[in-house]
Amino acid sequence: MSQKIGFIGGGQMAEALIKGIIASGLYKEENILVAEPNSFRRDHLESNYAVKAYYSNLPIFENCKNIILAVKPQTMKTLLEECRERVQIQHILISIAAGLPISFYIDTLGKPETKVVRVMPNTPALVLEGASALSRNRNVSDSELHEAEEIFMAVGEVVILDETHLDAVTGLSGSGPAYVFSFVEALIDAGVKSGLTRAVSEKLALQTVSGSVKLLRESGEHPAALRGMVTSPGGTAITALHVLEKVGFHGIIMDIVESAVNRSKQLGEAQ
Ligand SMILES: NC(=O)c1ccc[n+]([C@@H]2O[C@H](COP(=O)([O-])OP(=O)(O)OC[C@H]3O[C@@H](n4cnc5c(N)ncnc54)[C@H](OP(=O)(O)O)[C@@H]3O)[C@@H](O)[C@H]2O)c1
Structure with a gap:
């Protein structure tokens, strides 16, 4: 795929996904962009996976349609407030933060038209054997959802569900x-x-x-x-x-x- 994909947060989960999508051939290394404040993590990701890592998330919003939000849930509100102006109609925010409903992203951004895919992955994704459930809001089309699905298929099994089922998923495969x-x-x-x-x-x-x-x-x-x-x-x-x-x-x-x-x-x- 010549399209670029962006990660905001370059921690454990982002690394697992990067490893999986490179191994599956879904995205080429040079088309994977990561925003990560920690310079050790940036160096680690660049030297091990040949991806492009930045301090700022601006290059992610400028170059990528699919943007994976891979920061801790407690950091998400600050992140969304920081990048409110950068989120545009073409972006698909794919969040892996545990527990945060889709309405949280819409309400914090104050942009009801934002495309959001909420994912509940689990830790075996770190060894490419995860089980992830995806749900979307009405702004995300079938083909956009399919692109998100492919990303998580690179690190294991995927199911697509209505968001009302994500608590059950958290209880079963998440925990x-x-x-x-x-x-x-x-x-x-x-x-x-x-x-x-x-x-x-x-x-x-x-x-x-x-x-x-x-x-x-x-x-x-x-x-x-x-x-x-x-x-x-x-x-x-x-x-x-x-x-x-x-x-x-x-x-x-x-x-x-x-x-x-x-x-x-x-x-x-x-x-
Ligand atoms: N680990 C899992 O197995 C697992 C399973 C299911 C779901 N999740 C979800 O996945 C998300 C990430 O988890 P993780 O284990 O990968 O966490 P992590 O290793 O702590 O990674 C988060 C990374 O994001 C960075 N960060 C913080 N604020 C940022 C910002 N404003 N912009 C860009 N990067 C920022 C952090 O840097 P600093 O360390 O410098 O703050 C850290 O490197 C969480 O929301 C978690 O709920 C994880």
């Missing part, structure tokens, strides 16, 4: 890595408690989780069907699952996701 990390940590500790070294337990736990996900994906089977295949009559797995069900495992997972969804709603309402 999901935290649940998975906790599960894996517990599995490792369980192996250690049963006499394995931590290194062996870690290796087996990680491969068990990633291998099980691969099996789920490649077989296309329902999780319950695959679980049935590893539970032989009177065997070890069914004995362990009995314990899991006695503590209400399914209910606990549904409760934790629901609590994260409710918290996401609360945080959004506080903006």
Whole structure:
């Protein structure tokens, strides 16, 4: 693509996206522009990815249609106020800031015609295995949304949803890595408690989780069907699952996701 893409904020998430879009060939290095106040980050991005990094965000607004807002949510209001005059009708603001509704961008800019795409990515995007949900306001056309979709497809899977579903996404995939990390940590500790070294337990736990996900994906089977295949009559797995069900495992997972969804709603309402 000869079109240029701009990033405002050159932190962890911006770097993951830059890595992904270069690897996928979606944009050439010289067509990726980053505005970042930290000179160490600018040097890092320029030397590792051959992108163009600037202190000011002016070159981004002057040269790019698709602009990814990759600053922390608490910095967003100041940023929008600073660049209010620079945001024009041709720009598509694609924000990855957690929790900020599309109305926040419109209200802060005071420009109802602004095109905004709100994205809820998750941390595995840092290793190009993210899960992102995108929603847009009515100013963004189908083809503009598709361009935004392609950017996030470079760092994993994408779903397009109405903004009303983004709290649910935050509870499931946004916060999901935290649940998975906790599960894996517990599995490792369980192996250690049963006499394995931590290194062996870690290796087996990680491969068990990633291998099980691969099996789920490649077989296309329902999780319950695959679980049935590893539970032989009177065997070890069914004995362990009995314990899991006695503590209400399914209910606990549904409760934790629901609590994260409710918290996401609360945080959004506080903006
Ligand atoms: N990390 C994740 O996995 C993840 C997952 C989902 C969503 N997100 C969202 O992604 C966004 C970025 O997160 P991150 O982890 O990449 O944060 P980060 O590493 O802190 O990156 C933000 C960068 O933006 C820079 N910055 C601050 N104000 C700026 C301005 N006015 N103009 C240009 N750059 C500015 C910061 O510089 P200074 O450090 O000098 O302030 C920093 O380098 C957040 O809104 C977060 O909610 C992140």
